Amino acid sequence: MLERSKLTFKMSQEKTILIFTLLGVIILAFIVIPIVNMIATQVILDVDALIKTAKDLSVLKSIWLSIYAAFLATLIALIFGVPLAYVLARRDFWGKESIESIIDVPIVIPHTVAGIALLTVFGSHGLIGYPLSNYIGFVDALPGIVVAMLFVSVPFLINSAREGFESVDPRLENVARSLGASRWKAVCEITIPLASRHILVGAIMSWARAISEFGAVVIIAYYPMIASTLIYERFLSEGLSASRPVAVLLMIVCLLVFILLRAISARWKRYDRD
Amino acid sequence: MIEIKGLSKNWRGFSLKNVNLRVEKGEYFIILGPTAAGKTLLLELIAGFCEPNEGGIWINDKNVTRMTPEKRGTGFVYQDYSLFPHLTVKENIEFGLKIKGMPKSRIEEKSKEIMDILGISHLSHRRPRTLSGGEQQRVAIARGIVIEPSVMLLDEPLNALDARTQIQLRGELKKIHREAKLTTIHVTHDQTEAMVLADRIGVMMNGEIVQTGSPEEIFHFPLNERVAEFVGVENIIEGMVTSNEEGVATIRIDDHIMEAISSAKVGDRVRVCLRPESITIAPSKTLSSARNSFSGMITQLVPLGATCRIEIDCGFPLISLVTKTSAEDLGLRVGKGVCASFKASSVHVF
Amino acid sequence: MKKLVAVFVVILLSCAAPGCITSEKVTLKVLHAGSLSAPFEEMERLFEERFPDVDVQREAAGSTKTIRKVTELNKTGDVVASADYSLIAPMMYPEYADWYILFAKNSIVIAYTNDSRYADEINQDNWYEILGRLDVKFGFSNPNDDPCGYRSQMAIQLAELYYNDGNIYDDLVEKNTNLRMTFEDGTYILRAPNSEEINPSDKIMVRSMEMELIHGLDAHEIDYYFIYRSVAEQHNERFLELPPQIDLSSADYADTYKKVQVVQSSGNIVTGKPIVYGITVPKNAEHYELGLEFVKLVLSDEGQKILDEMGQPPIVPAVGSGNVPQELMMLVYQG
Numbered sequence: 001m002l003e004r005s006k007l008t009f010k011m012s013q014e015k016t017i018l019i020f021t022l023l024g025v026i027i028l029a030f031i032v033i034p035i036v037n038m039i040a041t042q043v044i045l046d047v048d049a050l051i052k053t054a055k056d057l058s059v060l061k062s063i064w065l066s067i068y069a070a071f072l073a074t075l076i077a078l079i080f081g082v083p084l085a086y087v088l089a090r091r092d093f094w095g096k097e098s099i100e101s102i103i104d105v106p107i108v109i110p111h112t113v114a115g116i117a118l119l120t121v122f123g124s125h126g127l128i129g130y131p132l133s134n135y136i137g138f139v140d141a142l143p144g145i146v147v148a149m150l151f152v153s154v155p156f157l158i159n160s161a162r163e164g165f166e167s168v169d170p171r172l173e174n175v176a177r178s179l180g181a182s183r184w185k186a187v188c189e190i191t192i193p194l195a196s197r198h199i200l201v202g203a204i205m206s207w208a209r210a211i212s213e214f215g216a217v218v219i220i221a222y223y224p225m226i227a228s229t230l231i232y233e234r235f236l237s238e239g240l241s242a243s244r245p246v247a248v249l250l251m252i253v254c255l256l257v258f259i260l261l262r263a264i265s266a267r268w269k270r271y272d273r274d
Numbered sequence: 275m276i277e278i279k280g281l282s283k284n285w286r287g288f289s290l291k292n293v294n295l296r297v298e299k300g301e302y303f304i305i306l307g308p309t310a311a312g313k314t315l316l317l318e319l320i321a322g323f324c325e326p327n328e329g330g331i332w333i334n335d336k337n338v339t340r341m342t343p344e345k346r347g348t349g350f351v352y353q354d355y356s357l358f359p360h361l362t363v364k365e366n367i368e369f370g371l372k373i374k375g376m377p378k379s380r381i382e383e384k385s386k387e388i389m390d391i392l393g394i395s396h397l398s399h400r401r402p403r404t405l406s407g408g409e410q411q412r413v414a415i416a417r418g419i420v421i422e423p424s425v426m427l428l429d430e431p432l433n434a435l436d437a438r439t440q441i442q443l444r445g446e447l448k449k450i451h452r453e454a455k456l457t458t459i460h461v462t463h464d465q466t467e468a469m470v471l472a473d474r475i476g477v478m479m480n481g482e483i484v485q486t487g488s489p490e491e492i493f494h495f496p497l498n499e500r501v502a503e504f505v506g507v508e509n510i511i512e513g514m515v516t517s518n519e520e521g522v523a524t525i526r527i528d529d530h531i532m533e534a535i536s537s538a539k540v541g542d543r544v545r546v547c548l549r550p551e552s553i554t555i556a557p558s559k560t561l562s563s564a565r566n567s568f569s570g571m572i573t574q575l576v577p578l579g580a581t582c583r584i585e586i587d588c589g590f591p592l593i594s595l596v597t598k599t600s601a602e603d604l605g606l607r608v609g610k611g612v613c614a615s616f617k618a619s620s621v622h623v624f
Numbered sequence: 625m626k627k628l629v630a631v632f633v634v635i636l637l638s639c640a641a642p643g644c645i646t647s648e649k650v651t652l653k654v655l656h657a658g659s660l661s662a663p664f665e666e667m668e669r670l671f672e673e674r675f676p677d678v679d680v681q682r683e684a685a686g687s688t689k690t691i692r693k694v695t696e697l698n699k700t701g702d703v704v705a706s707a708d709y710s711l712i713a714p715m716m717y718p719e720y721a722d723w724y725i726l727f728a729k730n731s732i733v734i735a736y737t738n739d740s741r742y743a744d745e746i747n748q749d750n751w752y753e754i755l756g757r758l759d760v761k762f763g764f765s766n767p768n769d770d771p772c773g774y775r776s777q778m779a780i781q782l783a784e785l786y787y788n789d790g791n792i793y794d795d796l797v798e799k800n801t802n803l804r805m806t807f808e809d810g811t812y813i814l815r816a817p818n819s820e821e822i823n824p825s826d827k828i829m830v831r832s833m834e835m836e837l838i839h840g841l842d843a844h845e846i847d848y849y850f851i852y853r854s855v856a857e858q859h860n861e862r863f864l865e866l867p868p869q870i871d872l873s874s875a876d877y878a879d880t881y882k883k884v885q886v887v888q889s890s891g892n893i894v895t896g897k898p899i900v901y902g903i904t905v906p907k908n909a910e911h912y913e914l915g916l917e918f919v920k921l922v923l924s925d926e927g928q929k930i931l932d933e934m935g936q937p938p939i940v941p942a943v944g945s946g947n948v949p950q951e952l953m954m955l956v957y958q959g
């Protein structure tokens with residue numbers, strides 16, 4: 001009797017896992033099929049174009065520009081976003097919820113709208129662009145690309161870092177301070193190392209988001225062309241057969257960088273294991 | 275020496291009201307109180323993790339009320355140990371010394387010494403997550419002590435441990451304190467812990483220090499009924515003083531007469547407190563030095579491991595604690611008639 | 625809890641219900657050039673009034689992209705309307721279409737705002753001099769992507785002929801970009817490099833689509849830009865009309881326009897000609913008949929009125945080319 005009830009229990013458990021796995025496979029296929037299809041079509045049907053693209057200097061330049069600009073955007077996001085994330089995680093204050101909502105706004109608004117808003121503010125007659133116009137130009141320049149990427153990608157970093165800081169017990173900081181560490185030291189030596197995985201994952205997400213940005217960038221900076229603009233451009237002027245190899249190349253490069261970073265973040269010290 | 279004057283603080287539903295406290299140098303002071311009495315908050319105020327709304331704190335005659343925690347030199351041990359999970363045991367212990375900029379060789383020496391004392395040298399390269407609760411607590415204590423703090427603050431340090439480890443670590447805390455003569459404030463809700471460890475005890479309830487005194491004073495002469503109840507005085511009986519001869523008062527409880535050492539005057543309505551472990555049980559009325567002896571019937575018997583809690587109806591209820599062995603020897607069971615007796619000096623009257 | 629979920633599901637379903645009803649309607653897909661957005665919005669309204677069971681879905685994009693959606697992205701469209709009729713035959717014939725109709729025209733103008741530098745001075749005689757001034761910025765769309773882009777180039781080159789000043793294109797374009805106009809066998813030819821190599825200086829803003837330049841003007845990033853008259857009209861912008869010898873609006877100057885050619889980076893050669901909108905129903909349309917109905921509406925008196933109001937004067941009568949379906953014959957003059 002007992003055996004049987006144990007068995008049915010086990011079976012119902014298995015069933016749940018089975019259904020979950022099935023559903024998971026479907027969504028996974030949904031992600032994988034378009035990507036693999038695109039890469040495979042290119043590699044099988046027209047590998048020459050891919051090779052030619054890989055040697056095309058302007059393609060390589062645009063991919064490098066994408067990676068570089070996204071890196072700069074992520075760096076700025078780290079410098080300004082991590083401190084904000086810490087304050088949000090540690091302090092309660094009036095209007096905190098509103099600030100947290102504001103941070104998510106760039107995720108929600110259409111990117112063309114974001115681009116127009118940024119152009120208005122960072123343009124050479126804009127609120128920020130005008131006073132800086134003698135030192136730095138945003139329109140059709142690298143700073144413009146970085147600004148657009150930063151705008152759409154920084155929420156990912158801030159949210160992830162905030163989660164990281166929230167996961168660190170404030171008592172650890174208290175103890176560190178009782179042992180003679182200033183708050184700055186306690187944050188640097190205890191909190192940041194413990195939240196570092198979250199921060200790293202946030203930085204990766206933010207970088208990836210920045211690379212993929214097109215709508216906001218193209219409005220403020222059509223030139224110099226980043227990879228996504230170039231892909232769009234090639235599609236418009238020469239069609240799918242010209243744009244796909246660039247897209248595939250960008251995808252491969254990003255996938256490699258992504259896998260590498262993920263591996264690093266997975267190897268990152270896991271404190272719950274020895 | 276720690277001195278706290280008129281300290282008040284409201285924080286997330288906890289509040290401290292006008293706390294006044296003085297802990298002498300080298301003293302082991304225990305703050306005893308039920309959960310949510312504000313004990314941890316008091317410790318965090320002393321350590322400087324938050325600022326009081328009113329009042330002040332002096333450590334060794336220096337006003338530290340507005341000082342940042344890192345300048346106060348307190349050693350803090352939380353109930354959950356709060357070890358730095360990304361550092362090894364050794365790195366945890368050396369954290370405070372490194373921050374202070376102590377030379378490397380000196381750090382090595384000191385951390386080795388403290389690890390030897392606490393018997394954790396073999397764990398030095400392990401990470402906190404891999405340690406047992408008792409081991410983690412030893413590391414936490416070592417980490418606090420090694421910086422030679424002006425005061426050691428312990429927040430329910432034994433609470434999360436199993437009974438055996440509790441007893442073991444209790445002994446070690448006592449030993450370390452005796453050797454290092456470290457001023458210690460230890461917060462707990464556990465009476466045994468307080469009784470065993472404390473030089474003095476402060477009873478804290480609802481954010482106030484209600485009574486301070488030696489363990490003897492607290493446990494046998496609680497200031498009022500609330501304290502009495504909390505410190506485990508299970509017998510609190512109302513009566514009236516009918517005579518008082520040279521400090522030996524006769525108290526009438528319904529039809530019964532009880533003697534107690536007290537200065538209460540004739541005609542006073544009083545409460546009589548009696549700790550359950552002060553009551554001895556005999557099968558029948560015996561001759562003893564005990565002035566008070568009452569016959570009654572056992573109405574309830576609850577085994578508590580090594581001891582047994584017995585409720586006796588002597589016309590008024592009495593609760594007694596006897597060892598398991600004597601309960602067996604005496605053949606105690608519900609319904610059996612027994613005689614409960616206790617000394618007049620065990621009775622506390624207020 | 626369960627109740628709550630049930631209520632939620634019911635609400636969701638009831639919200640979805642009207643959607644279900646509309647999805648039973650026939651969806652007519654109209655792919656059109658960005659510059660036709662305004663008049664076609666009106667057409668959509670009219671058409672849905674006339675055919676209540678039809679839901680018209682419009683997709684605006686550059687003309688080239690609009691056609692590519694059908695020919696390369698496997699998107700079916702029931703109507704394709706291009707800002708350059710001459711793209712339809714080379715890109716869609718014979719597999720995707722075998723006829724088209726010229727139904728409206730447009731012209732290239734220079735749009736600006738009151739805040740633009742020298743807005744008070746600019747006129748038909750000095751515009752190229754003002755655009756050339758050091759402190760003036762202007763924009764045009766990418767000649768590789770956008771008919772408005774290459775037409776702007778043609779207009780600037782045609783200005784050299786009209787004003788008899790051989791430096792206009794050099795001063796305005798060549799000095800500030802990698803676009804080069806050459807003169808070969810009596811024709812002016814612009815061989816556009818790949819888009820990423822156009823490389824405009826600070827003076828010039830290039831965007832893929834003419835519509836994107838509007839934001840540049842709004843943000844005062846540029847003072848002037850070359851744009852279709854219809855767009856300027858629809859956005860209530862001030863604009864300077866150029867002489868008909870330049871602005872590609874008039875069939876009378878077709879021979880003049882012909883003197884300029886643009887070779888797009890894809891190799892596609894476009895020759896200057898009057899700006900004429902072409903419309904067709906692709907062979908693979910899901911609702912071919914309804915597509916024809918939509919074309920009829922565009923060619924009707926009401927359709928013509930709308931086009932006129934939006935700054936895209938209709939061609940009356942419309943001119944057909946190829947195997948124009950029988951039922952449209954009445955409305956067109958077969959050229």
